[in-house]
Amino acid sequence: MLQSYNPRNEHIKVFIGDQLYDRKDAKVSVFDSSVQGGDAVWEGLRLYENGILHLTAHLRRLRESAHALAFVDIPETNFIKNAISKTLLANEMSKDVHIRLTLTRGEKVTSGMDPRLNQNGSCLIVLAEWKPLVYDNANGIRVISSSIRRNGPQYLDSKIHHANLLNNILAKIQANFANVDAAVMLDNDGFVAELNDTNIFLIKDNQILTPNASACLPGITRQSIIIALSRREMLCIERQISLTELYNADLVFASGTMGQLTPIVEADGRKIGNEKGRGIFVEILAMHEQENMNHCEMI
Ligand SMILES: Cc1ncc(COP(=O)(O)O)c(C=O)c1O
Numbered sequence: 169m170l171q172s173y174n175p176r177n178e179h180i181k182v183f184i185g186d187q188l189y190d191r192k193d194a195k196v197s198v199f200d201s202s203v204q205g206g207d208a209v210w211e212g213l214r215l216y217e218n219g220i221l222h223l224t225a226h227l228r229r230l231r232e233s234a235h236a237l238a239f240v241d242i243p244e245t246n247f248i249k250n251a252i253s254k255t256l257l258a259n260e261m262s263k264d265v266h267i268r269l270t271l272t273r274g275e276k277v278t279s280g281m282d283p284r285l286n287q288n289g290s291c292l293i294v295l296a297e298w299k300p301l302v303y304d305n306a307n308g309i310r311v312i313s314s315s316i317r318r319n320g321p322q323y324l325d326s327k328i329h330h331a332n333l334l335n336n337i338l339a340k341i342q343a344n345f346a347n348v349d350a351a352v353m354l355d356n357d358g359f360v361a362e363l364n365d366t367n368i369f370l371i372k373d374n375q376i377l378t379p380n381a382s383a384c385l386p387g388i389t390r391q392s393i394i395i396a397l398s399r400r401e402m403l404c405i406e407r408q409i410s411l412t413e414l415y416n417a418d419l420v421f422a423s424g425t426m427g428q429l430t431p432i433v434e435a436d437g438r439k440i441g442n443e444k445g446r447g448i449f450v451e452i453l454a455m456h457e458q459e460n461m462n463h464c465e466m467i
Contacts, residue, residue, distance in 0.1 A: 183294035201273035206332035208272035219464035308431035309349035314339035318353035318361035355383035366424035419445025
C-alpha cells in the first residue's frame with residue numbers, strides 16, 4: 169500500500185531539539201547521528217479524539233531503546249510530553265494524526281561512528297502529520313515471505329526500536345517488486361517473526377497464536393491484544409510459527425499503531441482465511457476497539 173502526500177501537511181510545524189520549525193525549515197545537521205549511522209530510536213504514535221493511544225508505553229519503549237544504545241542524556245518524560253503537546257497545539261491537531269517521535273544521539277563534532285563524538289546532547293524530533301490508518305483494513309492486504317531475516321538478539325536485538333531500518337526496508341522492497349503490500353520476515357531458524365512494519369497473529373481451530381517476541385518488535389498493539397484476550401480468558405499462545413501454518417490459518421492479521429488490525433488475505437500466492445476465522449476476528453476487533461478507548465492518554 170503506497171501512502172499518498174496529504175496537502176494538509178504542507179505547512180505543518182515540526183519540533184526539533186527545543187523549538188518548532190516550519191516544514192520547509194525542519195532539518196537536522198549533516199553531522200546528526202541519524203544521518204551518519206541511523207543512530208536514533210523512534211516511536212510511531214496515534215492521536216485519537218480522546219488522546220494518544222498507549223502514550224506511556226510508547227515513551228517507556230523509547231527510553232528503554234535509548235538506554236540500550238547507551239544514550240547519555242535521554243530527555244525527561246515531561247520534556248517529551250511538552251514537545252508533543254506544543255507540536256499538536258501549533259498544528260491545531262486533535263485527531264487522525266500520526267506522530268513520528270524520533271530521538272537521535274545528536275550532532276557529532278566530526279563525522280564518525282564513535283558516540284564520544286556526540287558532545288552536544290541528543291536531539292528530539294516530533295513530526296506530527298494528518299494521516300489515515302495506513303492499511304486497507306476492510307479488504308485486507310497481500311504479503312510475500314522475504315528472504316531478508318528479522319534480526320534476533322545475536323545480531324541487533326529487535327527489542328530496540330532503532331532507526332536502523334535497512335533489513336525491514338529491503339524486505340519491503342521485495343514486497344514492492346512482488347506487487348504486494350508487505351513482507352513477512354522470518355527469524356534465523358526460518359520461523360515467522362513479523363511483517364516488515366507490523367506484528368502478526370494467526371487464528372486456527374479457535375486458538376490465537378503469535379510468534380514469540382524473540383525476533384520481532386514487541387509491539388504495543390500486540391501486547392494490548394494479548395492482555396485483552398487474557399482478560400477475557402481467550403489465551404493467546406506465543407510460540408514458533410512456520411509459513412505452512414500461516415498459509416493454512418483460519419485467519420491471519422497484522423497489528424500495529426499505524427494500521428491497527430489488518431487482515432492478511434494472501435501470502436506467497438496462497439489465499440488465507442475462512443468464515444470461522446473471520447467470525448473470531450470480528451470479536452477480536454470489537455474487543456480491541458473497546459480496549460483502545462480505555463488507553464488513550466491526554467497530555
Ligand atoms: C517492525 C515493526 N513491527 C511492529 C510494529 C508495531 O508496533 P506497535 O504496535 O508498537 O506500533 C512496528 C511499529 O513501529 C514496527 O516497526
